Amino acid sequence: xxxxxxxLGSNSVILLIMEYNPSTNSIIKISDFYTTPRISESLTxxxxxxxxxxxxxxxxxxxxxxIIKDSRCEQVIVSATxxxxxxxxAIKLKKFLExxxxxxxxxxxxxxxxxxxxxxxxxxxxxxxxxx
Numbered sequence: 560x561x562x563x564x565x566x567l568g569s570n571s572v573i574l575l576i577m578e579y580n581p582s583t584n585s586i587i588k589i590s591d592f593y594t595t596p597r598i599s600e601s602l603t604x605x606x607x608x609x610x611x612x613x614x615x616x617x618x619x620x621x622x623x624x625x626i627i628k629d630s631r632c633e634q635v636i637v638s639a640t641x642x643x644x645x646x647x648x649a650i651k652l653k654k655f656l657e658x659x660x661x662x663x664x665x666x667x668x669x670x671x672x673x674x675x676x677x678x679x680x681x682x683x684x685x686x687x688x689x690x691x
Contacts (some may be wrong), residue, residue, distance in 0.1 A: 562632060563577075569640060573593050577626070
């Protein structure tokens with residue numbers, strides 16, 4: 560099964576394409592892509608993500624969507640972090656992106672984000688998916 564994971568960070572957006580083998584409970588990285596659209600540029604708690612930053616994010620996601628389709632991914636997992644937690648317009652932007660790409664975007668809480676980092680480090684050392 561080919562999977563895609565997109566991490567919508569405050570400054571970077573990362574796409575990871577991987578193959579999951581359920582019989583061995585393992586993942587093989589196929590490719591990864593890293594960009595810096597800086598979506599939190601000029602963001603404060605009272606402001607939203609700027610139109611300029613949204614434009615940069617959309618350009619990245621259009622390219623990532625093309626890569627996902629070309630890779631024949633069966634599932635796309637998208638998570639967003641701090642910029643989406645604090646921006647006034649985050650929910651509106653989330654809904655727009657979900658409708659445009661037919662993805663479900665999870666806005667991670669701070670403790671969830673820290674937990675994901677732990678699982679990534681664990682995976683890097685074991686190359687196995689640890690059920691939780």
